[in-house]
Amino acid sequence: MSGAGEVDFTIADNDIGTFTLARTPATLAEDGAATASFALTLDKSNATGTAVTVPYTITGTAANGVDYSVQGTSPMTFPEGIFSQNINIATIGDTGPEPNETIILTLGNPSNATKFSYTQMPVAQRTVTIIDDDCVAGDTPPTINARATGVCSPPTTSVNLNTYVVGAAAGAPTGSSLRWSTTANPTTAAALLPNANVTANGTYHAVYWVDETCFTGSNPVTITFNTPPSAGTLTAPANPLCNNTSTDFGVNSLSLDTVISGQTAGAWTVGSVPGSTTPTIGAGNIVSFEGQAVGDYVFTYTTTGAVTPCVDDIKSVTIEVDDCDKCAAKVAPSLDTSVQRTFCDDITTSLNDYIVGNAQPVPC
Template sequence: MKIKQLGSFKCIKKQRTLSLLVMFFCFSFFAFGQNVSVQRTNDAEETGQVAGSFRISRTGNTFTGLRVNYTITGTATNGTDYASIGGSILIPVFNNSINLDIDGVVDDTLIEGDETVIITLSENSEYNINPLAASARIIIVDNEPVCATAPDAPELRTGEETTFCDSFTKDLNDYVASATPAGTVLTWSSSDDLLDDSSYYDSSIIGFSGEFYGFYLDEANNCVSPPLKITIVQNSSPTVTGTSDSRCGEGSVTLTGTTTDGSLLWYDAPSGGTLVHTGLNFDTPSLSVTTSYYVEATANGCTSDRVEVVATINTQPSSGTGTDATACSLPGNGRVTVVNLDDQLTGADTGEWTLTSQPASSSITIDANSVDFANQPLGEYQFTYTTTGFVAPCTAESTTITITVLDCAPTDTDLSVTKIVDRDEVFTGEDVVFTITVENLTGDPVTAIEITDVLDETTGFEYVSNIAQLGSFNSATGIWSIAELAAGESTSLEITATVIDGGTHINTAEITSSNPVDTATANNQSSATVAIKQIDMSISKSVNKVTATVGDVVVFTITLTNETDGLVTDISVTDILNSTTGFTHVSNTTTTGNYDATTGVWTLDEILGNETQVLEITAMVLEEGTHVNTVEITDSFPIDEANVDNNIASVAVSIEPRSNDECGFMFNQFSPNSDGVNDFLRINCIETYPNNTLTIFNRLGSEVYSVTNYQNNWDGTWKKGDLPNGTYFYVLDLADGSEVKKGWIQIIR
């Protein structure tokens, strides 16, 4: 596209005494809104590739540049029938117009008739559009030969539908308004090459989409009219499905629709009705009763049938509010041993009681919602009331109450706990053994004892196993439960755990429950401390060549060392070799682990204390310059954070330029004018690569020359004779395992 500046306006200061007046006139004349217009200045022609031109003008202020936006339409294709143009143009400062040229007109061999380019100005807050000059058209005159008797193109009958839903049948002749000239036949083709009779349709009746070219064919004179192009679009009606939903109680329900294409429309009736929502998910208004909605999908002018989707509203029953209570195991003397469970519940709908949990060896039963705890084991008994008669998605509601059974013979109780660890300094990942000992210091048995010792990631440990002399340990809750400890008796629990992170960890065991309650709390807690030793790994890197040329192979050696005596696992070392770093991976070897050339990560399952592992990477140099290649320890367990300075290493390789004397170097300019000097495209040592392939392309990407076993003998000719002067592009494969070469050449005749 060529742009010409047309015209300018200047306010000229005539005399010093008139300067203020002139400045006021200029400002007043140009400081307000600008009007823009467009007009044709000349048409274009395929013959001689004559360019066409529009002129875009403005009135008003010229003290600033003005960018004018426009749209491009017409029968000619932007970027195909002529050089591509953008969607806006800048009128420079102090200029009131500019030319928009339609150049690069393509002189093709198609009989397509005259084509048009239409420019229509677009609205913008910076200017107003002159309504009488908002659009302009130029014609690209077709120069393809037609016979003297060729009629005009068939005339389009407007109003005929070209877009259809699902299956259809259409007569292409319906799109023609003009009568068929004598001696011709209205013919339809799938190709814009109107003389290609292999593309002609046998019938004008179609039931499929595509581009159809209608023209008048004079078979006697082998002559055709310009074509009428019809584009038929066939769309499929979308398929829609709906997913109903329900809830408990009044509120909004989310209904979901899915479709193969297009947008979803929700209605309150199976037909007609009111549109209530658009989109995939419909959050209904608050509903108190079950309600049906209907969803349909529309895409490309095609609408599906409506599908019913139901929002169901159910009633949620309540299990009420429960109140805990206590009871006595020892009967007599007015002690309460019977509890009516219904008395512990208020505001409940219909339901039933179940025994949820109880101390070991208890034998209670629920009789008419009452429970007798006489002579039953001490402890907590949990009873759950669950509603019945609910409808999904409503669920049963439950309320749990706890009845704590006491012996009702109060006494002072004193339990003591102590905790020790077998090793107080370890590496992360090693195991330690804690020993917890509890002792009953009173003269009466104590039951329902619970000692809590939590071992999880929040405490820096991971549970492995346990051995309890008495009772059982729940690793999930961290509770050691002992049913009964006789007077003066002691028992121990050993817990094996793995240290999972660094730092110093203090682990505590605490008596959290007993019956009777331990009121002497000074000795109810004991702690053990474990300090974590830090690991340290180091990385180093070297290269066998610090200088090289493009295409050379270099070998990087990466050495990973565990500087401590602890085991390290799950190690990742990153060394990326790609075009960005100037190298490409060829091969690698490791003493252990695997190197992924794509991600650049060397992974090792483990490295022992004071052990060294090595990775060697063979790489090819891709481009000139100085390339710094870096390797880094990026992950491990435990994390190497004690000394990060030795976790990264780099090496630099200087890449020198290739010489034009080396084999495979292409001299990319030659002058095939038969003067005996530089008449052929030459490649150094090409004869040493007998399996080479060479392909040449023009600037449009079309192949103009291709050969296997090139022998420095191409003189710039192709099937149609000498190629014109200009720049071309080549792809050269020497077939020796080296990278395929790409670049440009220039023919200068």
């Protein structure tokens, strides 16, 4: 008793301060600008005269300082008059595709467990998930290699565009595929070719593609199908040409243009000849065999203007040349001047006696 008629009573405090945790939001975009907050709230003012602290740890698959940063330190402190403390999470953007990652907050016991309490929430309710926003196709378009883009058709009637990309289809980033379009930087699946095989000239654009939300820019390759030149069909004359001066015995000249058909632009040249003299190919590709040796003459037609990888076509024709004058008496006979040519009366010799050798020519 303090004095006459006075009684002192001690009021025992039986109030418990309760902490609750709220998380906003549950997911974050991995763009370097998104933030999340864990708010720890005390339902009553701390009147104990001593600040109460609540420790915490952050775990999960995301790495602090790599995938996110934390604003706030452990433990959180609640002096009198402070009812709420926040832990702020900010994402750190990157460009590398990766799985979604988690940030898990775990609270420890309050420093004054007699007067304050906290019931740990389920893990799912104290987890923030960072959603990866990087396209698995990456940011780099396919690289076109140095392979020649001109093809010769025939024999090549189609090409696989993938062979013009470094690494081909197997070089596409995991989870993406190498696709082609006739449109630069395609953004819709409808703009993609059904496959990499093409049969027509054109500029085709390579892109690494996942879907209409994930793709790279494109790089072009221009394919040109070149038609190879043709030496056509060569047909030798049915009868030999003559080497005689007179055409009375037969034709002694020939236009080479008459033995060829279906050819593209080109030129004639003389190949092998039977004698020491080579005939000349004149205007209109006409060749005269007058005075040439008997035998076979080879003439070659070579196309011009082939575009790589096509090559010029070469074909040859053999022209037979003969002496068409079959008369044996083509040379005047030699006279024998030793035979008597002066007579007094009767001539007793035959004219054939004046011929050296056989006086009987072979009939023409």
